[in-house]
Amino acid sequence: MSIQSNFPNLQPSLLLDFANTKQLDNRVTFTRSTPAVYYDGKTTAMAEQNLILQSQTFDNASWTKGNVTVTADSATTAPDGSTTADLFYPSSTGTWRIIYQARPKANIQYTITVYAKASGFSNFFVGFDNQTTTVAWFNLSTGVKGTKGSSITSSDMTSVGNGWYRCQVVFTHPSDSFALFGVSDADNSSTATASGTNGALIWGAQLEQRSTATAYTATTSQAITNYIPVLLTAASGVARFDNNPTTGESLGLLIEESRTNLQVQSQYASGWTAEGGALTANTVIAPDGTLTGALVVANATTSVHKGYPATVGGLTTATTYTATVFMKAAGYNYGFIRDGFTGNYVIFDLSAGTVSSSSSATGAITSVGNSWYRCSASMLTSGTNFRMDTGICSTNAQTPSTSWLGNGFSGIFIWGAQLEAGAFATSYIPTVASQVTRAADAASMTGTNFSTWYSINGGSLYGSYRIAFTSGTRYVLSIDQNIQNYVELAGNSTTNRALLFNRSGNTLDVNITGTSAVSLTSLNQVAIAVANNDFALYLNGTSQGTDTSATLAQTLVSLEIGRYNEGSPGGYLNGTIAKIAYYPIRVSNTNLQALTS
Numbered sequence: 001m002s003i004q005s006n007f008p009n010l011q012p013s014l015l016l017d018f019a020n021t022k023q024l025d026n027r028v029t030f031t032r033s034t035p036a037v038y039y040d041g042k043t044t045a046m047a048e049q050n051l052i053l054q055s056q057t058f059d060n061a062s063w064t065k066g067n068v069t070v071t072a073d074s075a076t077t078a079p080d081g082s083t084t085a086d087l088f089y090p091s092s093t094g095t096w097r098i099i100y101q102a103r104p105k106a107n108i109q110y111t112i113t114v115y116a117k118a119s120g121f122s123n124f125f126v127g128f129d130n131q132t133t134t135v136a137w138f139n140l141s142t143g144v145k146g147t148k149g150s151s152i153t154s155s156d157m158t159s160v161g162n163g164w165y166r167c168q169v170v171f172t173h174p175s176d177s178f179a180l181f182g183v184s185d186a187d188n189s190s191t192a193t194a195s196g197t198n199g200a201l202i203w204g205a206q207l208e209q210r211s212t213a214t215a216y217t218a219t220t221s222q223a224i225t226n227y228i229p230v231l232l233t234a235a236s237g238v239a240r241f242d243n244n245p246t247t248g249e250s251l252g253l254l255i256e257e258s259r260t261n262l263q264v265q266s267q268y269a270s271g272w273t274a275e276g277g278a279l280t281a282n283t284v285i286a287p288d289g290t291l292t293g294a295l296v297v298a299n300a301t302t303s304v305h306k307g308y309p310a311t312v313g314g315l316t317t318a319t320t321y322t323a324t325v326f327m328k329a330a331g332y333n334y335g336f337i338r339d340g341f342t343g344n345y346v347i348f349d350l351s352a353g354t355v356s357s358s359s360s361a362t363g364a365i366t367s368v369g370n371s372w373y374r375c376s377a378s379m380l381t382s383g384t385n386f387r388m389d390t391g392i393c394s395t396n397a398q399t400p401s402t403s404w405l406g407n408g409f410s411g412i413f414i415w416g417a418q419l420e421a422g423a424f425a426t427s428y429i430p431t432v433a434s435q436v437t438r439a440a441d442a443a444s445m446t447g448t449n450f451s452t453w454y455s456i457n458g459g460s461l462y463g464s465y466r467i468a469f470t471s472g473t474r475y476v477l478s479i480d481q482n483i484q485n486y487v488e489l490a491g492n493s494t495t496n497r498a499l500l501f502n503r504s505g506n507t508l509d510v511n512i513t514g515t516s517a518v519s520l521t522s523l524n525q526v527a528i529a530v531a532n533n534d535f536a537l538y539l540n541g542t543s544q545g546t547d548t549s550a551t552l553a554q555t556l557v558s559l560e561i562g563r564y565n566e567g568s569p570g571g572y573l574n575g576t577i578a579k580i581a582y583y584p585i586r587v588s589n590t591n592l593q594a595l596t597s
Helices: 589-596
Strands: 014-016 029-031 036-038 044-050 064-066 068-071 086-090 098-101 109-119 123-128 135-139 144-148 154-161 164-172 179-184 199-208 224-229 232-234 241-243 250-255 259-261 273-275 277-284 293-298 305-308 320-330 334-339 345-349 354-359 362-369 372-380 388-393 411-421 436-438 442-446 459-467 474-482 485-492 499-504 507-513 524-530 535-539 542-547 558-561 575-583
Touching: 036 241, 064 068, 068 098, 086 179, 109 123, 109 179, 123 164, 135 154, 135 164, 135 179, 144 154, 164 199, 179 199, 224 362, 250 459, 259 411, 277 305, 277 411, 293 305, 293 320, 293 388, 320 334, 320 388, 334 372, 345 362, 345 372, 354 362, 372 411, 388 411, 459 474, 459 485, 459 589, 474 575, 485 524, 499 535, 499 542, 507 535, 507 542, 524 589, 535 589, 542 589
Parallel strands: none
Antiparallel strands: 014 575, 029 442, 036 232, 044 199, 044 224, 064 098, 068 086, 086 199, 098 179, 109 164, 109 199, 123 135, 123 179, 135 144, 154 164, 241 250, 250 575, 259 436, 273 277, 273 305, 277 293, 293 411, 305 388, 320 372, 320 411, 334 345, 334 388, 345 354, 362 372, 442 558, 459 524, 459 575, 474 485, 474 558, 485 499, 499 507, 524 535, 535 542
16 A cells, blocks of 8 residues: 555655666765675576486487497496496497487587596597597596597596596587597597497586586486576676565665675685585586586595685674675585684575574575575684684584594585674675775765755655664664754664654654564565654554654755764665655654555
8 A cells, every 4th residue: 555545646755666666866876986796686697507318327218329338337436426327338349439419509619528437448538429520538547638639629637536537528519419428449549449348437427508517417308407696796886776586576775884805715716725525616606607616525534524715813802703605505405604713603404595503603594596595604703813614514413513424525515705794794795815895885865856855844754675684773764964963764773673763953852662573584664754743653564653742853954875874874774775755744644554564
C-alpha cells in the first residue's frame, strides 16, 4: 500500500527509487575516491565446463575406438583415489591407434586435457583429428613434453603424483573435428606396435572452450557448463547498485564506510604457506570470473591441513577484526578460518551453506553462486599479530587443530582473503603486494537540490533498506545543518532497533528507540513523521514510538544518504537502500503503518 491510496493527489516531493532505476537522481552528489566491488545481477562467467561425455568411462559407446582395446576400471589407482582408471592398448600394429569422441566445432578455441600414466607405452599423444600437425606428444615415463604439432597453440603436462600426468593441448580447428588420445612407438610418430596389453592408463578427460584448463569436472551422459555470477568493479566516483548474486534481485544503492584490507596477496599468487597439504594457484574460476581460485588439498598424512598467507602485524590489541575468505567444496565440505595465534576459529559447512561451529569468534556465510560462499570470522585479537589459517576439516566434529588423515587429492577452493578492523565484513578489497583501502561511499543533496523538496513545517520520510550486521548505529538518512540541528533516521542500533533523532539547537529533544527487531535477512521498511510536537517512527508495519513535546529542527540544509554528517560524516549504513521517499506533510500514523507494511 502507498500513501497515494488514501491521498491520491499527494505525490512525494522526493522519490529515490534506487532498486528499480539503478541510477542516481541528478540532484544527488556522489563521491568515492577508490574503486569498489558489487554484483549487477546479470553478468556471469563460464565456470566449470566439460563437453566430453562419459569422461571417466572410455569403454562407453560415446567413445570410438580406433584399433584399440579398452579395459575398464583397472586395478590402478586413479588421480582421485578410486579404481576408475581405464587401460587402453593397440589391438593391432599400425598408425593412429586412438580413442576419440566427436565434439569440437569449427573456429573455436578449445583446451583438451586428460590424465595419463605409462603402462607399456611411454609416448602418448593428445589432440584433434588424426594428423601429426594437430596433436602433441608427451613422454609419460620422463614427464617431459614431446613434439607439438605445427597447428597446436600450446601443450603442457603436469605431474599429479603416482606416475600420473595431466596432459593439456590448446587448439583452434578450422572445421568440426574430434578429440583424441593415443599411444605411439616414438615422439612425433603415429605408429604403435601392438604388444599384448601394453598401452596407457587414462582417466578424467575434459574439453573446454577456453585457452587454458580448469579443475577437472566429471561427466556421464550429459556435457556440463556451469556459470558463476561475476563480482564487478565500479570505478572511483561511480555509485554501486548492488544485487543478490544468486537470485539477481536488485537491492539498491550500496553505502559502505571506508575499510582497509590488511591481508596482502588476497588471491593467493605467492607468499602463502601450505601445511599438511598442497596449495595450487589458478585452478578454478573465482567469484570475479577469472581463473584465479586456488586449491587447498589435504595430503595423505595425519596432520592439520591448511594454508595461510603472511602474518599481519601492527594490529590493536583486544580489538575485533573480521577475516573473510571465499570458499568452495572440492571433495571436502568443511572449511575453516582460524587465527594462528589465538586459536579462535569458525568452521563452515560448504555443502549446507551454514556456520558449523566456532570458538571465541562469530561466523557468517553468504552464497555468491556456483557453490561459492563468502565466509567470515569476527574475533578479538590478543596481541598485535594475526595469521589467517584457511583449511579443511573432514567432518563437522573436528576442530582446526585436530590432525587427521587426508586422501591426497580432495580439498577446498579458496579466493579473496580479507582482514579488516571491525566486527563485520564489508565488500571485498583485492590486494597484491600491499594493503589496500576502499574509500567511503558518500551520497548527499545540498543547496536548491535539497530545499526545493523539503518542507520546514514538517513532513514524512520513507525508506526501505537491507543491513546484515548489528555493530554500531547505522543510518538510513540524515537531514541536517550541523551538530546542533538535525533529523536522523537510524536503520539499526547496537540493540538491533530503529531510531529517530531530532536535535533543535543544542537539545536532543526526540530520541525514539524502536521496540521491534530490525531484520538482518530481508528488506526493512521504515517511516517517520516529523512536525512540531508530533513525531512518530514505524518499522515494518509496527509503531516504534511517538513524541509530542518537541520542536522540529530548523535551518536544515542537506540530506545525507546512508550516513549522518554532524560536522563530520559517520554512522555509515554498510548496507543497501532500495528506496527513499519524502512527502511534504505530516501524514497520519495509519498511513505510516500502511506504507511500511
